[in-house]
Every structure is written in structure tokens, then in C-alpha cells.
Amino acid sequence: MSETPFRRIRDLFDQLAELPAAERAGYLAAQADLGEGTRRQIEDLLLADAQLGSATARAAVRPAPSSEAWTGRRIGAFRISRELGRGGMGSVFLAERVDGGVTQQVAIKIVRPEMLDAATLARFRLERQLLALLQHPNIPTMLDLGELDDGSPYAVMEYVDGIPIDRYVREQQLDLKARLRLFLLVCAAVAYAHRNLIVHRDLKPSNVLVDAAGQPQLLDFGIAKPLLAQVGAVDVEETGAAQRFLSLSHAAPEQFSGGPITTACDVYSLGVLLYELLAGTTPFRREALTPAQLEQQTLHVDPAPPSRAAAAADGSGLRIGQDLDLITLRCLRKQPVDRYVSVDQLAEDLQRYLAGHPVLARRGNLAYRLGRFVTRHRTGVTAAAAVLALLLSGALLLWRQQQATARQQLRADEMSGLLMDTLLSVDPDSAGGRDLSAREVFERVAAQAKASPDLSAESRARILGTVAQIDLGLGYPTLAENAVAGLSPQGLEPLQRNELLLLKARTLLAMSRNEESRRLIDQGLAESAGDARRSAVWKLLDASHDYHIGHVPQALQKIDAITPDLLEPAQEDQRRLLRADALRVSYRPEEGIKEIEAVVAAQRARLGADSPAVFQSLQKLAIREADAGDLERGETLFKDVLALAEKSFSRTSARYAEALSVGVSIETRRRNFAKATEYLQQIIPILIDQVGEVHPRVAYQYLNLASIYEESGQLPKAGEYYAKGAAVAERVWLGDDTNLLLFRVAAASHFALVDDCARALEQTTRGVQANLTYPELLQSDGAPLMEVLHAYCGYRLKPDPAGRSTLARGLKRAQEAAQDASVKQAVAQVVRQAAALGVQPAE
Incomplete structure (x- = not known):
């Protein structure tokens, strides 16, 4: 008996059992380490397996007819000549047309009778449906289909008299460029299938035959998967989920792991095929590995470059440069997102190589290797990597969706290279061993984008625009404005130009630089007039501008005039929330609450219950319920908001401070000033720590705390x-x-109010001067109140006839101009104080 270990015998048996019987002898003969006794032992095992199989399960079904039994049989207009081959589902026969006076050879594929279960029939019907959809010079044409008398379905296809592509390039001794041009024809056929929403899933040399004209033909869509739910009457999920079909040496990692089947699977398989055409071998040699080992290597091991594999195997004799190594290895990356975005992009990179131009794979390689570095050093750079992943995924996803040319793809890789360079600087070793904050990461990205001399205008705008959008979303409009301040929309593509103008207008509006924002909005409305979707977004920003400057009825009218279907879901959320704000100011709070409830429901369904968008909308809903007098409902929602903030963020985050502000609103309305003050004393230190003291949110919390102290009678604290x-x-x-x-x-x-008119005059003097310098301020409710306060304090400190007359006229103007309830209340207070001095509003 041989001393060969049992595990080796078992693994060899497993491999041989998967092979067709005709290939087993050759495969076994290639195992040089086996003794004669071991060979006989394995042959006996195979024979026993065949006998056992026929004695049990296989005896329960009808035996498959031999190839001789089919010879001469007529199917439709064709007579079978011989069997071409057998596969997992059936046999393929060569046949000739016997009627119509036309000489024609075809291939007829018939499902084996013993395979006539529901799943196999469904798969075969799907294949026929797919082939009927595809009309391409490198994909054999479907000529006819039907079913035999016993119910066996068949498909008649154009016959390809060719040889597998790997054998063809060897026998024809094709040089490197000829191999690549042949491979590009295969890519064109696969890309065509993808454009018809079909993934092949089984790309390998035996399924790519090269005919006598030197044209590759893509065969066997037997395990193809449409990217639509159904093709014709065939339910794809039922036919695709029941079985796991794959060719071990050419399958993508996600096909082993059960991941989603997408066009990225075919990109991977094309990479394996390209590897074979270049190196003369597969990335992981099947003959040297068990199926389990092959699966593990495919999932976890990076293959050697094809140039190194070719040198080791002495196979192709081609001189494979680094660019081709990188192109091939990019196809073979483990994660689908790390491969080429599409087969078209792979083909474009090969064409760039053939033309002597720089290839995408070379530029993107740093990003990929850096991503592997982050995986190995996850603890040190987790926060920074997450931030940059957000930036990179958002920027590149938008870029790839909106741009399609080779030059624009180079811009996308240009952005990824800069972002990855920044990530290197976030390595803990270069940061003194400490973690950088998200703000520091943003600042580094923005600074590097501004400083890089080789960065194109498009890439610079995309990166800085992405940073600015995140800054704006986090409540840092000044930082957002700084990021995009030097960017010019001139020379940008129309879509990117529109995005930059929108971002600048939103940023200016968030900073209350209303006139500057107005100019950009007018420009955007004019430029987008011919595009209904772009125009709808600008109209929404136009309505927001009107709301912010106090033109609420006009804003509400504009909001209602926008067609919701023209907006993206997040934009529609913005429209409804803006409408809710306008309804509240218009004394229609119940309608506003319904709008916010609808937004919360939509966001939960679309984004999940714990998303930041749901948090913000829920927070607004809680405040509006409290404003409307339903404090119990507001309290319930406040608890939900606070729990969500603590779960999704932290007790030291600005979001947690926002959640606490809901409690301030509720306790103030309950006149529980002690509790409201307690919340504010927690909020202010958090905000100062997160955003710094010179920030709008800090200013407003000081104002809230002052008003609570004033209402609770703690006037010195209020003044402070x-x-x-x-x-x-x-x-x-x-x-x-x-x-x-x-x-x-x-x-x-x-x-x-507290009779400290000297300090009051410090404020009113600056305010009155601002009114004179900026006449647009006179349109605000607060301007007449500022004027009358100035007149009152001036007369209070120096009572004279001129001051008395100025105060009387100011009281009258303030009463007439006041619209907002709080302004009316403040004017009434000044009128009472002036009456105590014997001064009445002018007649």
C-alpha cells in the first residue's frame, strides 16, 4: 500500500470526481508524486463511486440516452450529426438543416432527461430567454427553441466552430498586442450583456471560443443572472437562488461567500481570463489545490502579478510590464468596489495601455494598497478612515454616476489619490500617537486640495465641495465658506458648475449673507430654466431665502408651487420641513406638525430609525408639539430624541446638546425654569467644546439662558x-x-427694562448706525424697535423737547411696523415705560 497520506488521496478523489470522465486520466497522470499503488487505489474509488451512484439515486431516474442514440435524430428543421459536449444541465449536439435547401450547421442544447426537475428547467428556460435578448457579433444567435415529445426543452443556436481562447493564443503564437485586442472583443461582448442587464457569471476559456475568422464567441449563458427581477415570464430569484453554480478557478470571491451577484463578478472573471492570456496559467492553479483550498485562496490571498507567474511557469514568453500587471490585479481585488467600475472602464484602460497613455490602474493602486494598510492598522486610524471613506464614497459615487469619459475617470482617481495621501498623514505615528478629530481631518483634506499644484480644477472643486457640504451639514457655515471661497465655476462641466453654485448659495444663506445669496439664487434660476429638475432645486432654495428674510407668505406660495416629483427624496424632505416652518409662522401649527410627521415616517422607511436625518426631524417635531401646547406628546418625543442621540452619538456630542435643547423648550413652557436652566448649563459647555465659543449656536444658547433668567426674575444673571x-x-x-x-x-x-439705559445705548447706537449703513435692515421687524429703544434711552438719560418729540414719533412707527408677536410685546413694554415718563405715541 502507498504511503501517500489519506488526506491527499481524499482531496485528489474530490477533484477527479468533479471532472468529466474523459479528463480524469490526464489529470491523474500529471500528479508526479503518486506511486502506482496509489493511482490504482484512486481509480478503484472512482469506479466504485460510479457503480454506487448508478445503483442508488441515479437508478431512480430515466437513464440518459447515449450520444449514439441521438445521432440521426431530427429536431425541427435539423438533424443531429454528433455530440459536441456535455455540461451540468444537458448535452450540446451538432446538427445540420435538412429542409429549405439551405446548408447550415447549428448547435442544439437539450436538457438531460434525468435533470428534469423544476429548478433545472427554470434555469434552462432563463438561458433561452437571455440568448433571445442578446444580438451581438460576438455572442451566438438564438435561432429556435422548443420542447421534445418527452418534455425536454431545447435551444437551437448558431454553431461556433472554434477553439478555446487560451488554446487559440498559444497555437497562433499571438503577440502581446494581438492578445489584448482579442481580449477587448470579449470585453465588448460582456459589456453589451451588462448593458442589457445580464451578468454571465461563468466566463472561462471553454466558454470563449475563437472561430476561423479569429473572432471570439461568448458561449453558455446557462448560469447567467439578469439584474432585473424578471426576464419575460421567468422569475429570476427562483431560478437563481436554488443552486450555487460556479467554475472554481474563475469565480469571484463573492460567488464563494454568497455575496450579491453583480457586474463586478464578470470583471473578476475577465481578470482571470486576462491573467491566463498573459501568463499561460490561472492566478491560483486548480490542479495543485483542493476545491476548499482554491476557495480559501480566492477569498483571502492576493495573487502574484501575471509577469511573475509567467516567468515562473515559463509559459507565454511575453514581456508583461507593470501597467498590465496592475490592470489585471485591479480586476482581481477581493472587494467588488475595489475593482474596475465596469467592463467598459477595464476596456478603456487596456486601450490607454495600447495607445501608450497612463492607465487608471497605476494611479488607483496607491489607494488600494493604502486601504489594505488601514485594514491592518484599524485601531489607530478608524475614525479618520471612516471620515475619509464617507468623503471618498460620496465624491466618487456622484462623479462616476455623472461622468463617463476617460478624462473624467482620471479626475476621479486624481481625487482618490489626494484623499489617500491625506489619510497617510492621519497615521497615528505622524500625529504624535493621538487620534485626529474629524475637523482636523477635514482641514487637512481641504488644505491639501488647495495646495496641490497638479490637481485639476474639476477635482479640486469636487473635493472642496464635498468637505464644504459636510461642514455645512455639521453646522459650520464659516468653514464651508472658507473651503469653497476660492473656487470659480468657470470652466466646470454644467452639472458640477450647478452643484458649486448651489453650495455657495446655501452657505451664504446659512451665514445670513442674504443679498449675496440672492444674487447667486437669481443666477441659478436663470441658468436652470431649461432643466425642470435643476430648476426645482433652485426654486426650493429661493423659497428658503424668502423664509429667512421674513417674507413668509411669499415663501409658502413658492414652496407649494414646486412639483415634489422633481425633487430627490432628501430634497423633498427639505421642502416639507421648510413648509412646516412657514406654516408655524403663519399660525397654522397643526398643518406644520403633519408635514413633519410625514417626513419622519418617510425617513424611517428610507434610512432606518436611527439615522441622523430622523433624529433631526424628530427633534423638530418634539419642539413643534410643545409649541402647540401638547407638552405630554412633546415630552414623549423628547425622551425618544435623547435616547437616539445617546445611542447614535455620545453624551459629549453636539447632537446630544441639540437633543437637550428640546427639553429646554418643554420645561420653559411648563415654567419649570430651574430644569430648563439645568439643561442649558449642560448644553453650553458641550457646544463650546465641540464648535468653539464664537459660533451661532453658542450665541443662541446664551440668548435662551438670558431670557429664562429674565422670565424667572433673575435679572442680573439675565443681563450677564x-x-x-x-x-x-x-x-x-x-x-x-x-x-x-x-x-x-x-x-x-x-x-x-432694568433701567440700565447706558448699557442699552451701547447696543442701540451700534444698531442705529448699522441701519443707516445697511438700509435693507430697515425692512426687518427689529429695525423700528431698535430705533424706538435708542430714542427712549436717549430721552431717559437726557430728557429734552427734541428727544421727547423723537421718542413720540418712534413709538408710533414701532407700533405700526410690528408684525411678529414677540416684537409687538417688546414695543408694548417700551410704550408703557415711555408713558411712565409722560410720553405717548405721536398722533
């Missing part, structure tokens, strides 16, 4: 925080900003 809020506002907003006017008015009103 009114002053703090105004001081921060002076540093946050420009002089023409209505937000700054609000803070000045609030502080002046308080100081006038």
Missing part, C-alpha cells in the same frame, strides 16, 4: 448672558445681518 450673547453675535455675524440685529435688540430691551 444677554451681554455674552451680543458679544458673540458681534464676532459671528456681519453688520448687515438680521441675526446680529436680533441680539442687539434683545440686549437693549433687557437693559432698558
